[in-house]
Amino acid sequence: MEPAEKIFAEKDISEVRAYWNSRPCNLRHSPKPVGSREYFDEVEARKYFVEPHIPLFAEFSRWKGKKVLEIGCGMGTDTINFARAGAKVTAVDISEESLRLARQRADIFGCADIITFVQADAEKLTDFVPPEPYDLVYSFGVIHHTPHPEAVIEQVRKYMHENSLFKVMVYNKLSWKVLWILLKYGKGRWWKLDELIARYSEAQTGCPITYSYTVAGIKLLLRGMTVRRVFVEHIFPYSILEYTRYEYKKMWYFDMLPEMFFRRLEQNFGWHLCAEAMLSRQNPAIIREKVEK
Numbered sequence: 001m002e003p004a005e006k007i008f009a010e011k012d013i014s015e016v017r018a019y020w021n022s023r024p025c026n027l028r029h030s031p032k033p034v035g036s037r038e039y040f041d042e043v044e045a046r047k048y049f050v051e052p053h054i055p056l057f058a059e060f061s062r063w064k065g066k067k068v069l070e071i072g073c074g075m076g077t078d079t080i081n082f083a084r085a086g087a088k089v090t091a092v093d094i095s096e097e098s099l100r101l102a103r104q105r106a107d108i109f110g111c112a113d114i115i116t117f118v119q120a121d122a123e124k125l126t127d128f129v130p131p132e133p134y135d136l137v138y139s140f141g142v143i144h145h146t147p148h149p150e151a152v153i154e155q156v157r158k159y160m161h162e163n164s165l166f167k168v169m170v171y172n173k174l175s176w177k178v179l180w181i182l183l184k185y186g187k188g189r190w191w192k193l194d195e196l197i198a199r200y201s202e203a204q205t206g207c208p209i210t211y212s213y214t215v216a217g218i219k220l221l222l223r224g225m226t227v228r229r230v231f232v233e234h235i236f237p238y239s240i241l242e243y244t245r246y247e248y249k250k251m252w253y254f255d256m257l258p259e260m261f262f263r264r265l266e267q268n269f270g271w272h273l274c275a276e277a278m279l280s281r282q283n284p285a286i287i288r289e290k291v292e293k
């Protein structure tokens with residue numbers, strides 16, 4: 001099995017941008033006219049209904065009066081909620097189409113003056129956004145889609161002070177979803193696993209890059225930071241066919257499962273690997289030196 005880096009690191013960021021331009025994340029979360037107030041309201045309602053852990057993880061109201069940097073804002077569902085809660089937000093994304101929708105949303109909800117949107121490659125963020133400290137750096141479901149996630153982490157450090165929090169979600173390799181992809185689409189071809197995950201990770205097939213991580217893997221990615229919390233969430237329990245018709249019918253096997261067992265399953269084999277980290281008080285170079293000794 002080829003390492004994921006070998007498959008994804010050579011890809012060009014333009015492929016990533018083209019993919020997300022062709023279908024911004026959650027674009028079909030509502031059948032209402034794209035860009036209308038009702039459309040954005042329905043997108044938000046559906047997103048937080050299916051992924052109720054997002055508002056809990058983001059803790060929007062905690063950031064009132066604080067500076068938030070969001071990396072990979074997509075069409076701005078979380079962005080708007082940080083702004084509505086009273087945070088001053090800088091939101092970046094590589095996809096101009098996603099940003100167009102996010103800006104439109106900010107205008108409609110009267111938040112345009114407290115959100116700065118920037119089109120930027122997060123791997124080179126300092127070329128686009130002046131490096132100054134933020135209270136929260138937030139990135140949900142983004143850095144596993146870029147050729148060099150470790151380059152984004154290096155950039156993130158430049159926007160943190162000693163009390164800043166970094167909240168990040170990446171995909172969980174040891175998850176129900178990966179098993180499902182492997183069996184349903186991959187017919188068990190485990191040696192193709194990383195390519196299969198990328199191909200089927202999103203609503204639109206053919207995502208060019210999707211890394212996935214174990215708990216040890218995310219800790220390694222965040223090395224040099226103090227990881228305060230890592231947890232796993234989210235199994236999608238609904239039948240896809242009904243879901244595309246905006247109906248929520250659980251697959252029979254999840255429907256039969258008592259809620260308590262379903263939650264256990266989610267918290268162990270969910271698709272979202274969430275972590276919170278702070279800058280280590282010690283210089284990462286010193287830590288590396290200690291490890292090498």
Ligand SMILES: C[S@@+](CC[C@H](N)C(=O)[O-])C[C@H]1O[C@@H](n2cnc3c(N)ncnc32)[C@H](O)[C@@H]1O
Nearest residue numbers: 020025072073074093094095121122140142146
């Ligand atoms: C799955 S979507 C998540 C969007 C948003 N965080 C949400 O939860 O709705 C991934 C987003 O990451 C953005 N992205 C991927 N690589 C990026 C990079 N190197 N720099 C900036 N944005 C990137 C994509 O354009 C896309 O909007």
